[in-house]
Amino acid sequence: MSVLLEAQGLCVDYLGGERSVRACAEVDLTLRRGEILGIAGESGSGKSTLITALTQLQRPPAAITAGRILLHRDDADGGGTVDLTAADEKRLRALRWREMSIVLQSAMDALNPVMRLSAQFADVLREHRRGITKEAVAARTAELLGMVGIPAERSGAYPHEMSGGMRQRATIALALACDPALVVMDEPTTAVDVVMQRQIMKQILGLRRRLGFAVVFVTHDLSLLLELADRIAIMYAGRIVEIGAARAIHDAPQHPYTRGLRDSFPPLHAPLSVLHGIPGTPPDPADPPPGCAFHPRCDRRLDACDRRLPRLGPVADGRGLAACLLHEHPEEAPVS
Amino acid sequence: MKPALRNPKVLAGSAIALLVVLAALFGDWFSVHALGQDPHTLDYLVINQPPSGHHLLGTTGSGEDVLAQTIAGARGSLVVGLVSALISTALGILFGVCAGFFGGVADTVLNFITNLFIVMPVFALTLIVAGYLNNTGTMTIALIIGVFGWAGGARSLRAQTMSLRGRDHVQAMRMLGESRTRLVFSEVLPRLYPLISAMFLHAVIGGVLAEAGLAFLGVSSPNTISWGTMIQNAQNQNAIINGLWWWFLPPGFCIAALGTATGLINFGIDEIANPRLGAARRAAQQAVKAA
Amino acid sequence: MSSGTRRRAIAFARRLRFYVIAAWSAVTLNFLIPRLMPGDPAQAVVQQLEVKNGQNLPPQTVEAIRKLLGGVHENIAVQYWHYLGNLFTGNLGISTGNFPTRVTTLIGTALPWTMLLMGVSTVLAFLIGTGIGALCGWRPGTRTDSVLSPLSTFLAAVPYFWVALFALWLFAFRLGWFPLAGGHDPDADPSSPRYWLSVLHYGLLPALTIVFSSCGGWLLGMRNMTLTTTGEDFVLLARAKGLSNTRVLFRYAARNAMLPQLTGFALALGAIIAGSVLTETVFTYPGVGSLLKQAIDNRDYPLMQGILLFTTLAVLVANFLADSVYVLVDPRTRAQGGDAS
Numbered sequence: 003m004s005v006l007l008e009a010q011g012l013c014v015d016y017l018g019g020e021r022s023v024r025a026c027a028e029v030d031l032t033l034r035r036g037e038i039l040g041i042a043g044e045s046g047s048g049k050s051t052l053i054t055a056l057t058q059l060q061r062p063p064a065a066i067t068a069g070r071i072l073l074h075r076d077d078a079d080g081g082g083t084v085d086l087t088a089a090d091e092k093r094l095r096a097l098r099w100r101e102m103s104i105v106l107q108s109a110m111d112a113l114n115p116v117m118r119l120s121a122q123f124a125d126v127l128r129e130h131r132r133g134i135t136k137e138a139v140a141a142r143t144a145e146l147l148g149m150v151g152i153p154a155e156r157s158g159a160y161p162h163e164m165s166g167g168m169r170q171r172a173t174i175a176l177a178l179a180c181d182p183a184l185v186v187m188d189e190p191t192t193a194v195d196v197v198m199q200r201q202i203m204k205q206i207l208g209l210r211r212r213l214g215f216a217v218v219f220v221t222h223d224l225s226l227l228l229e230l231a232d233r234i235a236i237m238y239a240g241r242i243v244e245i246g247a248a249r250a251i252h253d254a255p256q257h258p259y260t261r262g263l264r265d266s267f268p269p270l271h272a273p274l275s276v277l278h279g280i281p282g283t284p285p286d287p288a289d290p291p292p293g294c295a296f297h298p299r300c301d302r303r304l305d306a307c308d309r310r311l312p313r314l315g316p317v318a319d320g321r322g323l324a325a326c327l328l329h330e331h332p333e334e335a336p337v338s
Numbered sequence: 339m340k341p342a343l344r345n346p347k348v349l350a351g352s353a354i355a356l357l358v359v360l361a362a363l364f365g366d367w368f369s370v371h372a373l374g375q376d377p378h379t380l381d382y383l384v385i386n387q388p389p390s391g392h393h394l395l396g397t398t399g400s401g402e403d404v405l406a407q408t409i410a411g412a413r414g415s416l417v418v419g420l421v422s423a424l425i426s427t428a429l430g431i432l433f434g435v436c437a438g439f440f441g442g443v444a445d446t447v448l449n450f451i452t453n454l455f456i457v458m459p460v461f462a463l464t465l466i467v468a469g470y471l472n473n474t475g476t477m478t479i480a481l482i483i484g485v486f487g488w489a490g491g492a493r494s495l496r497a498q499t500m501s502l503r504g505r506d507h508v509q510a511m512r513m514l515g516e517s518r519t520r521l522v523f524s525e526v527l528p529r530l531y532p533l534i535s536a537m538f539l540h541a542v543i544g545g546v547l548a549e550a551g552l553a554f555l556g557v558s559s560p561n562t563i564s565w566g567t568m569i570q571n572a573q574n575q576n577a578i579i580n581g582l583w584w585w586f587l588p589p590g591f592c593i594a595a596l597g598t599a600t601g602l603i604n605f606g607i608d609e610i611a612n613p614r615l616g617a618a619r620r621a622a623q624q625a626v627k628a629a
Numbered sequence: 630m631s632s633g634t635r636r637r638a639i640a641f642a643r644r645l646r647f648y649v650i651a652a653w654s655a656v657t658l659n660f661l662i663p664r665l666m667p668g669d670p671a672q673a674v675v676q677q678l679e680v681k682n683g684q685n686l687p688p689q690t691v692e693a694i695r696k697l698l699g700g701v702h703e704n705i706a707v708q709y710w711h712y713l714g715n716l717f718t719g720n721l722g723i724s725t726g727n728f729p730t731r732v733t734t735l736i737g738t739a740l741p742w743t744m745l746l747m748g749v750s751t752v753l754a755f756l757i758g759t760g761i762g763a764l765c766g767w768r769p770g771t772r773t774d775s776v777l778s779p780l781s782t783f784l785a786a787v788p789y790f791w792v793a794l795f796a797l798w799l800f801a802f803r804l805g806w807f808p809l810a811g812g813h814d815p816d817a818d819p820s821s822p823r824y825w826l827s828v829l830h831y832g833l834l835p836a837l838t839i840v841f842s843s844c845g846g847w848l849l850g851m852r853n854m855t856l857t858t859t860g861e862d863f864v865l866l867a868r869a870k871g872l873s874n875t876r877v878l879f880r881y882a883a884r885n886a887m888l889p890q891l892t893g894f895a896l897a898l899g900a901i902i903a904g905s906v907l908t909e910t911v912f913t914y915p916g917v918g919s920l921l922k923q924a925i926d927n928r929d930y931p932l933m934q935g936i937l938l939f940t941t942l943a944v945l946v947a948n949f950l951a952d953s954v955y956v957l958v959d960p961r962t963r964a965q966g967g968d969a970s
Contacts, residue, residue: 457945
C-alpha cells in the first residue's frame, strides 16, 4: 500500500514567554493508505497535541517548531505531495475534510449546540462541493447517517436531543462526508458506555473496509487498540517510544513502558488475570527528567539511562522500532 | 500573597487605591498643612479662578479650592462605596449562599427574590426612595445603594455554592452528621473568598459610581464633600456653559482612576488564579508578532 | 399535543408566572414605599398645592391625594383595593408640580423622546460593542485588541454623566458643534422638515455619549465570551471542516458567544427609562428622565410614583420579551424550560 502521511522530526511546543514546554519531540510517523494506526499513551503524553498538529489545528500557545508533515495525495485527487506545515490557510482549507477529517472525544462538545444536525452536515458538503443542490445535500446526509445506523429523520434534531451514542456515531458519519483519505480519531469511544463502544468500533472497522480510509486512532486504552489497529505507536513524555505491528506490541513489547502499559489494562476478551500498574507518575512536561524520560519509573533501567537519550531504532528481531538503551546495548541488560 | 505583589496590574491598581485611601484618611490634614487650603473655606474674592500657582486646580463658584475639595471628596466617596459594598456583599452572601446550600423551598423563595431584584430598575428605585427621604445623610445613601445592589452577586454565589455542595467531600461530611451551618462556615465560605473579594471590590466602585450619580441628580448629604457633590455643584452653577472645566474634570477623573484601579486588581488576581489566561495571551502576541 | 410543544407551553407558563408575580410585587412596592416613608407625603403634597394656589384645596382633591399616597383613616387593605382599582383604570393621579396635569399625560408626552434617544443609542452601542468584541476575542493580542480592551476597562469605570458633561463642554460649549440644551429647535414648526432635522441635531450628542460609554461593556463581555468559545471543540471541528474563517466566526464562535450578551441586552433595554435620568439631566432633554428629575426636585410624589411604576413595568415587559426571544435562539432552553430570568 502506498504512503498517505509522513511526519518527519515533528516538534510541537507550548510557547509561554520565557519558558516553553515541548509537548511533542522529534516525532517520526508513516501512515499507509487504508491503515489503522493506533497511538497510545497516558494523559499528558502529547498524543492529543500530536493529532492537532497532524491536522494543522493547533492554536496558540501551541506551535510547530520543527519538522514536516507530508501528505501524499491520490492521483484521482490531482496527486502530488503537500507539506502541511508549509501550506497556507487557503491550501489547507481545500484539503480539510476532503483529505483528512477528525472525530473528537466528546460529541456533545464537538457539535454546535445551536445548529441542527442537518445544517452541520450541509455546511461542510456545500463548502467542498460547490453548487451542490439542496436535494443532493439531503440525500448525502441521509446516506451518511444510514451508514452508522441513524434514521434519516433524526437529521432535524439538535445535538442535545440525541443520546450520547447516537451523537458520537453522528460525528463519525460527519467525518466521512467528503470521502476523506484519513480520519483522525481522538478517543472517540471514551465518553460512551462499553456496549456502545463495541458497536462503534465494529462500525469503524466495517466502514474502513468499505470505504478504504486510513485512521489515526488515539487512546489511553491500549487493549482497545490491540483489537482495532494494524500498527500501534506508544507515546511517553512527548516521544514515540515504540512502534510496531499490533500483534507484536501485544505479544512481545520491547520497551519497558509498553510492557507496563500492556499489563495494566484488562484485555477485552480474555480470562481474568493479575494486572500490574506502572509505579510512579508521568513526568512534568515542563521539567522532564534528563536522558530517557521513563527512567525514574523503569524497572529495567541501566546506568546510562539518566544521561543518554535513546533513539527510536530497530529492535533485535526486526519487528518494529523502539527507543530504549536495552536495544542499543542489549548485552548490558541486567538479568532479571 | 507574594505572586500578587509581583503582578504589575495588581501593583498599579493597589498603588492607586492606596493613594485614594490615604487621601480619605489624611486628606484634610494634608490640604490644610501642605497646601494651605481648607476645602470648606469660601473665599468670595477668588471665585471661578482657573488653575494658578496659588490654587493648583483653580477655585469653584464659591471660591473653594478645587484641589483641596477633590482630596476631601475621596473620604465622602470612599465611605459610601465601602459601606454600601459591605451591605450588598453581606446580603449577597446571605441570599446566594443560603439558596445554593440549603436548596429546596429556601432556594425557591430566595432565588425568586434575587431574580426580582435583578429585573427591577434598581437605580430608579434608589433614586425615588432617596427622594422620599427628605434628609439624606451619607449613611442613608450608602444603605439604600447597598440594599438595592446585591442581587447580581447573590446569583453568582448561588451557582458557585451549588457546585461546591455537590462535591464529594462536602456530601460525605453531611452524611457524617456535620451540622449544616458549620459546613457553610468551614467548607463553603472559605472556598468562595476569591469570588466574594472580587465582588466586594466591584461593589465598592459600584457604590462610588452610584453615589456620584445620585449626588449629580441632587440626592446627597448637604454637609459632605464627595466627588459626586462636587460635580453636582459644578452642574448647578452652570460650570459647563461658563467653561469652568477645572471644576468638574478632577472629581470625575478620580472616580475613573479608582474604578480602573479596582478593575486592574481584579484582572491581576484573575491572571494569578488562572495562569493560562496570561500565558495564552502572551503566546498569542508572540504568534501575531511572528506572523 | 406533542411532548415538545407541551414542554414548551409549560416553560412559557412558568416564565409568565414569574413576570406576573414580579409585576404584582412592583405594584405593591409602589403602594408601600410612600406609606412606609417617615413623615406624611400626602400632607406634604396638600400643603405644597395650597401654598402654590394660595387657597385651600377642595376636600375631594385632598381625598384623592390621600388615596394615592396614604394617610387616609381607612383600613390599609381597603386603601390597597382602591389603589389597584385606580391602576386598572389607568389613573395614576395628578402631578403636583404641574398641577392640574395628569401624570399619565406627562409621561405620555415625554416617553417618545426617551424611547427614540435611548432606544436608538442602546441598540447601536450593543451592535458596535458586540461586533468589535467578537473580532477582539477571535484574534486576541492584535493591535486593535490590545488597545481597545484596556480602554474599555477604563471607560467602564468612568461615570457616564461625567463623560456627558465633558462632551457637552467640549463639543457644545467650546466647539459649538451642537446645541447646549433641549430636544429640538424651539422655533421650528413641528410639521416642517427643519424640525425633524433639528431633532436629529439635538439628539446626536447625547446619543454619541451613550454609545461611547456603554460600548465598552458590550465589547469586553463579547470579547471574553468569544475567547472562551473559540477554545470549544465545536469551533475546532468547524475549522477542521475547512469552513471559511467568517463562517466559523459567525455561525459557530460568535453565534454561541452571543447568547449571554442577549440577556444583558434585555436588561439594558429594560433599564432605558431609568438610565435616561442622567443623560436627560445633562442635556436638558425633554424625556421621562428629565421628568423624574423634575419630580424629585419638586417632591412631586404622584409623578414619582407614576414614573417608578411605569419604569418597572417597562423593565418587566422587556425582560419577558427577551426571555421569549432567547428560547428561539438557544434550542437547549426549549428542552429544559429555562430559568425564569
